[in-house]
Amino acid sequence: MSTILAATSDPVGIQPVATIDTFDFHGHQAAVLANEHGHWIFPGQLCGFMGIDANAQRQRITRKHWSQGWTCETHVHLPADDRARTHFLLHERRLATWLGSIDTSRIKDPTTRTEVEQHQTEFADALADYLTKGAAINPRINPQPADDLALLEGMVQAIRADRQRIAAVEQAQAVTAAKVAAIEGRHDEFTALGYAKLNDLPTGRTYLQRVGVKASAFMRAEGRTPHRRQDATFGEINVYPVAVLERAFAAVPE
Structure with missing residues (x-):
């Protein structure tokens, strides 16, 4: 993944300076814009990689209820382009929903079509697990021992912090009880x-x-x-x- 800074101009909330990362999308380097609101992908670019009509997909996205509040436009110079252009963006939280709605019969390249269909199946399975089991796990992500150790260390630190807070509360309660006893006297x-x-x-x-x-x-x-x-x-x-x-x-x- 590469990272650059790109100047942007967006009336609906994208920061004047945002970070542009790239990720591998079926052998293509796809751009993703990162700002304080999360990560945004470029549907037009992905449509170009898949060989489908970008304008038609944009119209489909904007008509869907699930896209409301999760799209925007920004003027940005992408790494592979020769100049800055206005681009339509979709938030990463809606990427799976959009890709799952694509009619793969329109994708001409058989390899790309197969990979997108695999993604759609995976998205459907993840949604089913979320609805029926309460969580979905990516089978390709295996936590490393270092990650497990970091997780355990974080839990220990959280427990220690909780104990310190409890001790502080108990101390404050003891002081308050002593003050009340001094004012009101002993119960007996x-x-x-x-x-x-x-x-x-x-x-x-x-x-x-x-x-x-x-x-x-x-x-x-x-x-x-x-x-x-x-x-x-x-x-x-x-x-x-x-x-x-x-x-x-x-x-x-x-």
Whole structure:
């Protein structure tokens, strides 16, 4: 395959500078234009190789629903030509559909006719495999060991990247949980006011202060100290385990 840069001028989207490659089409070097939208073939050139009417094929292509949005025209100087000309292009994704629709009885050269018919049969089989099996495999393409190794390395790298992302998410979740715990307190600990409201007990400030003193005394007797949490009114307040508050409320008369 050879590659050159060709100046083009196309009102419908082909870049001002595009890459022209060539590939073997039954012994002929066929041109293909590559740009950001993919690869485009020159039906007129292929028709010349097959010995069929290029203009008639162009009309057939443009009339078909499957070609809508997949054709264009561009002014380009092909490697085998002496000057730039306007050419009709067909996207590579529609090449098989077009070749499969050609009436091969119009191809005069028997060798070319046989090869095109083989392509048509292969396209039909690939379509059937896609529709019935979910995938079509080119039997002429055998991955080399290096390709398999590259595939495995890519999978390993993807797994490592996923693990790194998961670790980052878990770390962020742990930080968030710590912040929530700092704001809301522990699930099994309450302020005296919170426990009183939860259990429909008296909420008078003086009464709750006496409950808090009693709860703190119970904890000191066990060698523990109450946890502290932020409060919008008092700055910081004590929180106590549920079991300690139960004893403190029971021990302090209303």
